[in-house]
């Protein structure tokens with residue numbers, strides 16, 4: 001039996017992230033913390049963890065509401081890493097970061113073992129670009145008792161940008177996210193703990209990304225918090241012909257558009273700029 005992709009429950013105004021609150025009454029800023037060797041290439045493991053911690057503390061000082069720690073690159077063409085490699089990268093950082101800051105820490109992973117260890121080390125949210133489709137991921141996430149973000153991706157990271165095709169990208173993404181949320185609930189994750197994400201750039205052409213951006217409001221019918229990741233992504237490079245280190249202003253513009261059209265959480269690299277822009281827009285929009 002098919003049901004409409006709507007949820008009669010109101011979108012939650014906050015999430016309990018392992019005891020730390022993520023307030024969703026205003027748009028929340030998720031700061032990206034990459035713990036991959038090429039993101040901090042100076043020195044060995046300890047240097048990586050120390051540099052990552054400093055970067056995260058700076059993002060919190062700039063107003064990040066949550067820090068997303070990722071150890072595996074999901075960029076098109078990136079090679080995969082083992083469970084042990086990913087654990088070695090992210091667990092020390094999550095542990096230290098959870099002790100050093102008061103905001104929730106999120107783990108960007110698709111591996112059940114990493115979900116288990118990361119939440120035991122203090123992670124208060126699981127952010128999975130595979131939408132908990134890997135074997136054992138739903139069960140691991142349910143057992144961890146923290147909110148989850150399920151993202152839409154067509155294909156696999158190494159091939160997803162080869163020839164993405166959809167009947168209707170907006171309808172397809174909404175149907176996918178609705179079905180994944182149902183799977184989460186069936187696995188024992190409360191509906192109010194499921195965040196949805198259309199997955200910009202994950203198995204999507206620039207045209208698909210633009211259709212999703214122009215129709216983002218349609219995702220609010222799901223009645224779930226909406227997270228978007230647009231920061232520095234290649235669609236900006238394609239449309240404006242800019243290298244990755246010159247995409248900050250365009251990223252802020254996309255974040256503002258997304259928040260204006262229903263996004264509750266924006267995953268960004270440039271925290272201060274995004275925070276200032278979003279807060280300013282929220283002040284202008286407030287006519288009470």
Ligand code: YH5
Nearest residue numbers: 074075151197199200228229232233234
């Ligand atoms: C996301 O959208 N994205 S990792 C390529 C870039 C710049 C940035 C070529 N994890 C998302 O950020 N999690 C990533 O320039 C994510 N949503 C969620 N929930 C890819 C990324 C990036 C890729």
